[in-house]
Amino acid sequence: MSIIDSIQKARKKEIKDNEILQEIIRQNPKKGKIFTEALEKGVNPTQILNEIIKKNIPAFSPPEKPKKEVVPPPVEKTVESPLVLTSVEAMANKKISEGKRGKTEEERRIEEARKRIEVLKKEVQEREKKEQQEQKEKEVKKVPPSQPAPPITSPPQKPIEIIRPVPKKPSFREKLWVRVSIFSLVLVLLAAVSTFWYWYLVIRVQPPVVEGCITDADCPIDYICGPDKICVSKAQPPGCTTDADCPENYICGQDKICATKPQPPAIPPPLFSVEDTRVLSISLSEELRSILLQTTQEWLDTDQFRRIVIKKTPENKILGLKDFFEAMLIRVPEELYQKLENDFTLFLYSQSEGNRLGLAVRITNLEELNNLLKSRESTMESDFQTFFELMGKTGPAIVPYFRNANNVRGYVGPNFRFQTLTRQDLGICYLISSNYFVFTSSWKSTEKVINRIAISAKPVELTTDLKIGDRGTEVELLQTWLKQDSVIYPQGLVTGFFGRLTQAAIIRFQERYASEILAPQGLIHGTGILDSYTRIKLNELYSTSGVIPPKPEITTDLRFGDHGDEIKLLQTWLAKDEKVYPEGITSGWFGPLTRAAVTRFQEKYASEILTIQGLTRGTGIVDALTRKKLNELYGE
Numbered sequence: 001m002s003i004i005d006s007i008q009k010a011r012k013k014e015i016k017d018n019e020i021l022q023e024i025i026r027q028n029p030k031k032g033k034i035f036t037e038a039l040e041k042g043v044n045p046t047q048i049l050n051e052i053i054k055k056n057i058p059a060f061s062p063p064e065k066p067k068k069e070v071v072p073p074p075v076e077k078t079v080e081s082p083l084v085l086t087s088v089e090a091m092a093n094k095k096i097s098e099g100k101r102g103k104t105e106e107e108r109r110i111e112e113a114r115k116r117i118e119v120l121k122k123e124v125q126e127r128e129k130k131e132q133q134e135q136k137e138k139e140v141k142k143v144p145p146s147q148p149a150p151p152i153t154s155p156p157q158k159p160i161e162i163i164r165p166v167p168k169k170p171s172f173r174e175k176l177w178v179r180v181s182i183f184s185l186v187l188v189l190l191a192a193v194s195t196f197w198y199w200y201l202v203i204r205v206q207p208p209v210v211e212g213c214i215t216d217a218d219c220p221i222d223y224i225c226g227p228d229k230i231c232v233s234k235a236q237p238p239g240c241t242t243d244a245d246c247p248e249n250y251i252c253g254q255d256k257i258c259a260t261k262p263q264p265p266a267i268p269p270p271l272f273s274v275e276d277t278r279v280l281s282i283s284l285s286e287e288l289r290s291i292l293l294q295t296t297q298e299w300l301d302t303d304q305f306r307r308i309v310i311k312k313t314p315e316n317k318i319l320g321l322k323d324f325f326e327a328m329l330i331r332v333p334e335e336l337y338q339k340l341e342n343d344f345t346l347f348l349y350s351q352s353e354g355n356r357l358g359l360a361v362r363i364t365n366l367e368e369l370n371n372l373l374k375s376r377e378s379t380m381e382s383d384f385q386t387f388f389e390l391m392g393k394t395g396p397a398i399v400p401y402f403r404n405a406n407n408v409r410g411y412v413g414p415n416f417r418f419q420t421l422t423r424q425d426l427g428i429c430y431l432i433s434s435n436y437f438v439f440t441s442s443w444k445s446t447e448k449v450i451n452r453i454a455i456s457a458k459p460v461e462l463t464t465d466l467k468i469g470d471r472g473t474e475v476e477l478l479q480t481w482l483k484q485d486s487v488i489y490p491q492g493l494v495t496g497f498f499g500r501l502t503q504a505a506i507i508r509f510q511e512r513y514a515s516e517i518l519a520p521q522g523l524i525h526g527t528g529i530l531d532s533y534t535r536i537k538l539n540e541l542y543s544t545s546g547v548i549p550p551k552p553e554i555t556t557d558l559r560f561g562d563h564g565d566e567i568k569l570l571q572t573w574l575a576k577d578e579k580v581y582p583e584g585i586t587s588g589w590f591g592p593l594t595r596a597a598v599t600r601f602q603e604k605y606a607s608e609i610l611t612i613q614g615l616t617r618g619t620g621i622v623d624a625l626t627r628k629k630l631n632e633l634y635g636e
Contacts, residue, residue, distance in 0.1 A: 280308060300350035398422065458544075478498075482506070554630055559622070
């Protein structure tokens with residue numbers, strides 16, 4: 001570590017300069033005498049240390065055998081010429097001039113110090129000249145920074161302090177380019193600011209100020225007619241205390257400032273014509289059932305439809321299908337909402353048995369909708385419990401299963417599924433057409449909605465020629481259509497066999513429509529054969545009428561000793577399972593064999609027939625639950 005570093009380090013440790021100088025004198029007695037004499041002459045220790053640091057004069061004597069040391073590459077900055085410790089040198093010269101000959105030892109020491117200082121001067125000057133020369137050679141040869149400079153042999157004094165190179169001054173071209181760039185940037189900023197203010201103050205269209213007004217239409221855009229009949233900006237609506245203080249179509253808000261009156265939500269049009277519309281406003285969903293109960297009990301002309309629209313006041317919206325079901329606590333699968341529109345028509349139909357609720361909605365995805373609803377038939381009564389309670393349902397359904405409307409004698413129209421809840425025409429009825437889903441609470445209301453929406457039955461057509469002796473489902477369809485006119489087919493038998501009675505009915509039909517069936521073929525009398533001309537006319541009259549052969553169905557309770565066609569149908573169905581009815585006799589009489597077969601059937605499906613009734617063994621009586629299972633397995 002150099003003497004300069006030692007001095008600086010000692011000062012950082014807050015050691016006094018006097019103590020630092022005394023330590024230097026102690027370690028180097030030869031030069032210590034010079035510093036001691038300087039102190040005696042009144043030189044401050046701090047000044048002596050600063051001269052040592054500033055002039056880079058070694059405070060210790062060099063070693064007897066100086067070693068060569070490698071000096072780093074010279075830097076551009078030149079080393080200043082060292083200054084001699086003037087106070088020390090002056091002191092030495094003064095000692096010599098005083099001419100005190102008696103003090104020979106002291107004169108010798110002073111002379112040695114003077115000579116040593118002169119030697120140091122010369123060494124520093126030579127080193128400076130040598131460094132300057134090397135610097136010039138380096139600039140000429142342009143030696144790269146990575147190339148090491150040749151070693152320089154120097155006296156074993158403290159190494160020269162390395163000073164970092166001063167950055168090269170920019171050239172005149174670089175200075176000019178920077179000034180031009182700054183000037184251009186300033187010009188662009190000035191142009192942008194000037195353009196903005198020119199647009200804002202000159203080009204921008206200022207709204208005309210219209211003082212007098214009667215309505216908002218008399219004011220310019222973004223202005224309204226204030227309470228004092230002067231146009232004011234919408235951005236600063238007038239203050240108010242009540243709604244009377246605000247202009248037309250404005251109300252006094254909670255912050256006592258006029259605000260635009262909220263527009264009533266748009267009510268979607270009904271899906272069919274209605275005689276009356278009632279809007280019910282609710283604040284909470286829990287209020288809906290009590291308000292609907294009051295509405296269903298209101299008097300309404302018989303055979304009239306009243307549409308019910310439910311508005312939720314806080315949200316200023318009309319309830320959709322999903323909101324209605326959730327407010328009524330009606331449980332339906334989430335997939336149902338994905339297949340139906342949210343807008344729906346809720347209605348009240350007045351009939352002699354009482355008012356009946358129902359709804360109609362458009363179908364968005366017909367796929368699997370029928371299967372989805374059929375899978376929910378077993379729980380539909382409990383799922384819609386709150387809906388039917390509004391119309392007086394208190395006990396369980398009198399028929400615990402669903403049936404097809406086409407199986408009901410006398411019904412003509414599109415088929416729908418229904419379950420009878422009470423004998424006052426209260427039930428669950430739902431219909432799926434190509435465009436509409438209809439859900440009602442009575443048979444009569446379902447028929448009326450079908451007529452008003454003009455829902456037609458799914459087309460069913462005769463596709464093959466038929467003649468005497470043929471059998472099959474198309475013969476049943478032909479006989480079903482022919483029996484609609486008692487003059488043409490008075491017997492009205494639907495057997496599925498094309499016999500003499502059916503042939504005679506075809507002849508009568510052909511001769512009634514002779515101009516369309518016989519004349520084109522050059523005939524006068526009917527042939528009794530269902531040819532293409534006869535099929536076209538029959539399909540035209542009945543294909544979309546909904547008149548189809550009823551599916552076989554057991555509709556009444558049956559027990560031991562009964563006779564009739566339904567007994568024969570029961571025996572036919574039981575005989576399809578040899579384990580249930582191995583005898584397979586279809587006599588039309590309910591005897592011991594049939595009773596035993598019914599018992600086996602009930603115990604086979606005990607979870608659906610017996611367990612629900614709290615029974616463990618079959619009764620042998622075809623009750624409602626046994627009929628339901630038989631119709632599910634064999635009737636459809």
